[in-house]
Amino acid sequence: MRLDTLRVILNSISKNAMIMAATLLTPVIALAADVIEPPKEQSLANWDWVTILTWVLGLLVILVIARAFDIGALTEKITGKKVVSWNNVNAWIAIIFLIAGLAGVWYELVYHGKYLMLGNSASAHGDTYDSMFYWTFGFTFFVFVVTEVLLFYFMFKYRYDEKRKAHYYFHNNNLEIIWTVVPSIVLTFLVLRGFTTWSKITGELDKESEEIEVFAYQFGWKARYAGDDNILGYHNVNFISGTNPLGIAETNAVAELVTELEGEIAKLEGLQETEGDSIKAWSTRWDRMKSTGLYRTYPEDYKTLDEKLHDGLSGAYGRQLEKDIKRKKTAIRRIAEYQKDKDFFNGSANDDKVTTEIVLVKNKPYVFKFRARDVIHSAYMPDFRVQMNCVPGMPTQFAFTPTMTTAEARDVKGNNEYDYYLFCNKICGAAHYNMKIKVTVVESEAEYNTWYASQAPFVAPTTAETSEPAEEQVAPSADSTQIVIDNQVAINK
Amino acid sequence: MSTAALHADEHHADHHHKESFISKYVFSMDHKMISKQFLITGIIMGTVGLIMSLLFRLQLAWPDEQFSFMETLLGKWAVDGKLDPNFYMGLVTIHGTIMVFYVLTAGLSGTFSNLLIPLQVGARDMASPFMNMLSYWFFFLSSVTLLISVFIETGPASGGWTVYPPLSALEKAMPGSGLGMTLWLSAIALFIISSLLGGINYISTVLNMRTKGMSMNRMPLTIWAFFFTAILGVLSFPVLLGAALFLIFDRSFGTSFYLSDIYLEGVGALENIGGSPVLYQHLFWFLGHPEVYIILMPALGITSEVISCNARKPIFGYTAMVISLLGISFLSFIVWGHHMFITGMNPFLGSVFMILTLIIAVPSAVKAFNYLTTLWKGNLRFTPAMLFSIGLVSFFISGGLTGIYLGNAALDIQLHDSYFVVAHFHLVMGSAAIFGMFAGIYHWFPKMYGRMLNNTLGYFHFWLTFISAYLVFFPMHFMGLAGVPRRYYQFTLVKEFDVWMDVNVLMTVGALIGGFAQLFFLYNFFYSIFRGKKATQNPWNSNSLEWSAPVERIHGNWPGEIPTVYRGPYEYSRPDRELDYFPQYEQDESAPEVLKTEKSKTSPAEKEEAESSVFFAAIKKVFGLS
Structure with missing residues (x-):
C-alpha cells in the first residue's frame, strides 16, 4: 500500500514536471533578462519583464501548491485517511475572515474617523443632515454586523457532516411576516425623517438671503x-x-462682441471666396512635401496638411466655413433681439x-x-x-x-x-x-x-x-x- | 405543449447527422452552444474590463510614477508611462460599459438563461432557436464594435458609462465624444437588439414550453429570476434605444433634444436652444435602474438554487422569494429618479422617488433573511459554487445597506457622485453579480462541458477574490464619507485628499490581488474544458430537471421522452426519505407532494388557509394595497 502511494505521488510529480521545470527556470530567465536589459533603479516605475516574470513565478508557486493538494487528495483516496478536509478549512477561513474584516472596519473607523465629514458641518442645515446620517448609520451598521456575523457563523456551525441531515424547513409565516414588517417600520421611520430633512433643505427660501x-x-x-x-x-x-x-x-461689452463677430464673419467669408485658391495652395505644398521626401522629416506637418487637403477636396472645409458663418449670424440675430429690449x-x-x-x-x-x-x-x-x-x-x-x-x-x-x-x-x-x-x-x-x-x-x-x-x-x-x-x-x- | 415537443422530436431526428463544424460551433442554434458562446465572449470582455480597471487603479495609487510597460501597451495614451487624463476617462467609461452591459447583462443573463431555461423547464430548445442565434451574433458584433472604439485615434467614448450629454454630444467638448462616442452608440444599439431578441425568447420559452407537471410554482427560482429579468429587459431597453437615437440625432443631424444655451471654448455660442440634458438622464435611468436588477436578479436566482442544493435544505420561503422578485421587478421601474436627486429636478419629485426607492429595501431584506434561514441548520457542502453564493449574500447585505443612504434624497446631497456611490454599486451590483456568475459557472460547468472544474483552484479563486473585493471596495465608503469625488484622474485638488493616498495604494494592491486571482479561474476554466475530470450525470445530487439529461450534451437535450415533473425543486433532506435529495423527475407515489412542516402535515386545509391569507395580507399591507 505504501509503495502504491509513492508511485502515485511520483506519477503526479512527473505529470507536473513542466510546471516544476518552469518554476526552477524562471529565476534563470529573470537573471538573463537583467543581463540583456540592466535593471533601472528599484521603484514601482520599473515594471518591466523582471517584474512580470516575478508575478508569473508567484502564480506558478501557487499552482504547484494547488497540485500538491491534489496529491494530498490522491493519497487520501489510496490510504483512506483524510488529509485535508476542505469543508473544515473553508469554515475556519470564514471565521478568520469575519473577525479580520470586522477588525478592519473598526480600525478604519478609528484611524480615518476624524477625516470623515461627519459631525462638524459648516452650515445650518448640516446639523440636520448629520443627525439624519447618524440615524441611518445606526440602523444599517447594526443590521450589517448582525447579519454578517450570522452568515459566517452559520457557515462555520453548519459545515458538512455526513452523519447529520439538514433540518427540513420550508417556510414559517410568522418569521416571514416579522422580517417584512420590521424593516418596513424602520424604513417608514427613515423615509419620514428623510422627507422632513429634504423638505427643510430644499424648502422655502429665506427672504433675506x-x-x-x-x-x-x-x-x-x-x-x-x-x-x-x-x-x-x-x-x-x-x-x-x-x-x-x-x-x-x-451694453458696451455686448456691442463689442457684435463687432467682433461681424469681423469674424467677414474673415470667414473672405476664406470662402478664396477657398479654391487655398485648396490649390495646399495641393501644391502637399505635392512638394511628397516629392521631396520632406514628409518623412515632418510627419506631423504632413499629416495636418493631408487632412486639410482631404477636407478641402471633399468639400468638408467649405461646409464647415458655411456652418461657422451661419452660427455666428444666428448669434448676432439673437443678440439683436435682446438689444431691442431695454429692460433686459x-x-x-x-x-x-x-x-x-x-x-x-x-x-x-x-x-x-x-x-x-x-x-x-x-x-x-x-x-x-x-x-x-x-x-x-x-x-x-x-x-x-x-x-x-x-x-x-x-x-x-x-x-x-x-x-x-x-x-x-x-x-x-x-x-x-x-x-x-x-x-x-x-x-x-x-x-x-x-x-x-x-x-x-x-x-x-x-x-x-x-x-x-x-x-x-x-x-x-x-x-x-x-x-x-x-x-x-x-x-x- | 405536447405537439411542440413532438415537433421538436422530429426536428431533432431529422437534423441530427447534418451538423457541420459551422452549424455546430459557429452559427449554432442549440441553446447550450449559444450559452457557451455567450459565456466565453463574456469572459473575454470581462478580462478586458478587469485589465482596464487595473490600469486606472495603478494611476490612482501612484499618480507620480511612470510605468514603462504602460507606454508599451498604450502608446501615445501613456507617454513616458504616465496615463493620459483623456484616456483615463476613456478607461473608466469603457470599463463601466463592458462590466455593466457586456459581462453582467449578456455574459450572465445570456449564458445562464440560455443554458438553464430549456433544461430546467424541460424543453428541447428555446422557443425560437434562430432568434436565439441572432441574439448572440448581434451581441458579438456589438462587442467587436465596442472594442474597436478603444483603438481609434481620438480614443473611446469618455463621458462615463452613463454618457450624459452635452459632454457626450459635442465633439469639441472632449476628444472621446467624436468617433469613439459614435461607435459606443452603435455598439449599444446592437446590444439592445441582441438583448430584446434574447428576452422575448426567454419569456415565451418559460411561458409556453414547460414540460408535463412543471407548473409555474414548481419552477426553480433561477427560472423565476430569468423570467422577471427578461421582462424587465424587454420593457426598459427600448427606452434606452430611444435615448440613444435622440443623442445620435443631436450629434449628427443638428437637433436639440438635449442641448440648450451652450458656449464652447474655441467655437462660440451654439445654435441649439430649448433642449434639456435632464431629459436624457430621465430616459437613461428609466433603463438604467431596471438594468441594475437585470444584472442582479439572475445572480440571486442562481444563488437560491446553489445555496439550497449545497445546504441540502429547501430554500426557505419559496413563495416569499418569488413575490419579492416580483416586487423588486415592479418597483425597479418607478425609482429611476433616485439617480437624479441633485440634477436640478423638482425637489418634490425627489421626495416621491425617495419613498419609492426605500420601499425596495423591504423585498431585498426578505431575500437576505431567507438566505440566512436557508443556511440555518443546513448541512453546508462548501463547493466553490456554494462559497461564491455565500459571498454574494455577504455583498448583497453590505452593499444593499448603503443603498438606504443613497436612496435618501437628503443624504444623497453629500454622497452623490462620491466614492461612497462607487463602493455601493461595486459591492451590491458588481461584486454580487459577478459572484453569482462564478457560482453559476462552477455549478453548471459539468452541464456545459461534461467535465468538472478543479475544486482546489476554485477555493483559491474564491478566497482571493472575496478578500480582494472587500479590500478594494470597502475603504471607498470612508473616502466617500470624507467627500472625495469619483472619476478624478488624481487627487491633487486639495490637500485633504492626501490623507487617502495610502488607502488608494491599499485598494490598488487589493485590485492587483483580485486580478491575479482571476488567473486561477481562467486556467481552471480553459484547462478543465479539455482535461477536467469527467462529470457524472448528477454530480451535486441536485433535484432540478437539468441533471436528468445525459452527460453527453445532445441536441434536443433528452434522448427519449422529456421527463415529467412530480414536485417542486427544493425537496432536500426530507425526513421521510433516506437520501437527502428527491429529484423533481423521480416518480414516487408513496411520498406526498408537499411535506412542508410537521404542523401543516396534520391539517392541510389549515395550512392552505394560513399561507394564502396571512402571508398575502402581510405583503398587501407592505405594498399598501389594502
Missing part, C-alpha cells in the same frame, strides 16, 4: 456678486466673450462683480444660483453639505447658511492651512479632477466689506449709471430666456 451666481465652465469656476444695487443682472449665452466670460447683459439691458449688470473666489459672512443666508457654460458640472461643497448640478440651459440653485468661519474650521481641524473649496463632482472632461474655487467664510460684515471693496465691478464706477432697480421682469418671449425663467420658477417651488 443674498444671491450669488456660481458659474461653471471647462475647467474652472467663477462667482458673480450682485453689486451695490443687490440685483444680479440678466445674462445670455450669446453674450459670452473674452471680456465678458459670464455673458452678462452689459437695464444696467443692473454693470456693477456686478465677477470674482475668482467666494467670500461669505457667517450666519448669513445665501442662495447660490448655478449656471454652466458648456457641459454639466456639479458644485460640491462637502463641508457645507451642499451639492447641486450646474446644467447648461437650466439654472439651478441651492440655499444654505454657513455657520463656521474658515478660521474656526482651521481650529477644529487643527490645520492652519485648511480652506473650504467648491469643486466639480460631475464628469466634465479631461481636467475634471482639477476644477475648484476657494470659499472663505469670514466672521464679520466688516471683513467681508474690505474684500468686497477690493473687487472691481464689471463696468468701472467712473461711468456710474443710474440704474432702475428692476423687479421681476419678463424677458423677450419666444426665446431661451423664457425657458430659463420658467425653469427657475419650477425649481424655486
